[in-house]
Amino acid sequence: MENCIFCSILAHDIPSHKVYEDDKVYAFLDITQVTPGHTLVIPKKHVSDIFEYDETLAADVFSRIPKIARALEASFPEMEGLNIINNNKEIAYQSVFHSHIHLIPRYGKEDDFAIHFGNHMENYRAEDLATLAAKIKAQVKSE
């Protein structure tokens, strides 16, 4: 797709530091290196975000994640954990609209990566959760 920075990387029009490639996916170092080894995994097919994946593309992309995760683990013995992040739409911090999965190795609490999970469980009774779950369940489509 024109004007897509990740399609330009796939076309070798702009440089990247590849860590893995096959016929379906490409993985390369994120330029910001939130933590050392911060890697992006992208489908070679341009899709904007998770809402455009079909099951086949999802299987193609997500099936590669564990081996790339293990490569990071093997490369960085000091790594203590790994966050896998996929931002979808601007409100969710997506800034490049060619879908990508962040693999962010974690080296300790002060490694300059943070994520905040609010806890609002006091606002939800079991019936409220059941209503929410039923609402979502009714929208799950088979492909």
Ligand code: AMP
């Ligand atoms: P997101 O904010 O989830 O859309 O993530 C986009 C990521 O792409 C950011 O972490 C950027 O640092 C990264 N990025 C943007 N341009 C490049 C590039 N040319 N090479 C490597 N990473 C890039």
Ligand code: ZN
């Ligand atoms: Zn693209």
